[in-house]
Amino acid sequence: MKISQSTTKMWSRIGSRATYGLSVLEMAKKYENFMVVTGDTSTSAGLDRFKNKFPERYIDVGIAEQNMIGVATGLASEGMMVYTSTFSPFQTMRCCEQIKVNAGYMNHKICMVGLASGLVLGMLGYTHCCIEDIGVLRSIPNISIISPADCTSTVKAVSESAMHPNSVYIRLTGGAPNPTIYHDDFDFKIGAGITLKEGNDIAIIANGTMVHKSLEASELLSEGKIDCTVVDMHTVKPIDCDLIDKLSTSHKLIVTIEEHNIIGGLGSAVSEYISSLDNAPPLLKVGIQDEYGSAGSYETLLKQKKLLSDQIANMIANRYYSI
Numbered sequence: 001m002k003i004s005q006s007t008t009k010m011w012s013r014i015g016s017r018a019t020y021g022l023s024v025l026e027m028a029k030k031y032e033n034f035m036v037v038t039g040d041t042s043t044s045a046g047l048d049r050f051k052n053k054f055p056e057r058y059i060d061v062g063i064a065e066q067n068m069i070g071v072a073t074g075l076a077s078e079g080m081m082v083y084t085s086t087f088s089p090f091q092t093m094r095c096c097e098q099i100k101v102n103a104g105y106m107n108h109k110i111c112m113v114g115l116a117s118g119l120v121l122g123m124l125g126y127t128h129c130c131i132e133d134i135g136v137l138r139s140i141p142n143i144s145i146i147s148p149a150d151c152t153s154t155v156k157a158v159s160e161s162a163m164h165p166n167s168v169y170i171r172l173t174g175g176a177p178n179p180t181i182y183h184d185d186f187d188f189k190i191g192a193g194i195t196l197k198e199g200n201d202i203a204i205i206a207n208g209t210m211v212h213k214s215l216e217a218s219e220l221l222s223e224g225k226i227d228c229t230v231v232d233m234h235t236v237k238p239i240d241c242d243l244i245d246k247l248s249t250s251h252k253l254i255v256t257i258e259e260h261n262i263i264g265g266l267g268s269a270v271s272e273y274i275s276s277l278d279n280a281p282p283l284l285k286v287g288i289q290d291e292y293g294s295a296g297s298y299e300t301l302l303k304q305k306k307l308l309s310d311q312i313a314n315m316i317a318n319r320y321y322s323i
Helices: 005-030 048-053 065-077 088-092 096-105 133-138 151-163 210-222 241-250 266-274 298-304 309-321
Strands: 034-038 058-060 081-087 111-117 143-146 167-173 194-197 202-206 228-232 235-237 253-261 283-288
Touching: 005 034, 005 048, 005 081, 005 111, 005 151, 005 167, 034 065, 048 058, 065 081, 065 096, 081 088, 088 111, 088 133, 088 167, 096 133, 096 143, 096 167, 111 151, 133 143, 133 167, 133 235, 133 253, 133 266, 143 151, 151 167, 194 210, 202 210, 202 241, 202 266, 202 309, 210 228, 210 253, 210 309, 228 241, 235 266, 241 253, 241 266, 253 266, 253 309, 266 283, 283 309
Parallel strands: 034 058, 034 081, 081 111, 111 167, 143 167, 202 228, 202 253, 253 283
Antiparallel strands: 143 235, 194 228
């Protein structure tokens, strides 16, 4: 897909789910073996255009997510390039055994897109909020995990995952409009983090919607003379160990920020590697503190979980001054 300031502005307005729908529409024009298998999310995933343009390459299994993975991996075993999509808790946890056996153990290549992960569906409660998906899938071999920072990186993730050797889980967070991080085309490589801002004191590593919150928090911290590096660690697995190594040798504090449980997600992936380093700096993991809660609007839940920019800045400052 052509990436320009005009397209990124449009994608930001419609959000990551609709942007995904436009992405797979373009992919189907490029690859004759491209197929979409979905669990009753033609509208929710922006797939109506795809369904109308390529009806023979579109399968809707209904609310049968375990069957969706079985159908997808069966098609993949016959040489099809298959993308699946449904809401994140049903894309990952409802069909975890099928993902483990068919994509992990049998190593059939599929790309799974989890819609509206994190807290954005807060009004529906924690049956639809998804704070565990990375932790669940990260322990399954042969699966890479991407959490795009914005709609532009969603387009990149969909494109790059097509040629990736392993199965891929793409975790879409946030709503519409979705703040733009990347206004023009940029280099995106699975497994390679992107440094968005350079600083000397603190290294902030984030992904998904929290990349934008991290940039805002870094501006607030700069008012207190705290200089931050901000990294978009879009790929949680495989994690960019070389970049973490570099950050660990040049900063006084490492901070991970994620719209996910702090257990099993980005913070865990970073801490697992940092624990192997000599003289690594302290690590602060900002995210959902291993708890559920009541239903509420997206903004309400972010505030409850202390994931607003000013709250993040305060936590980081308090930890930094305690070193």
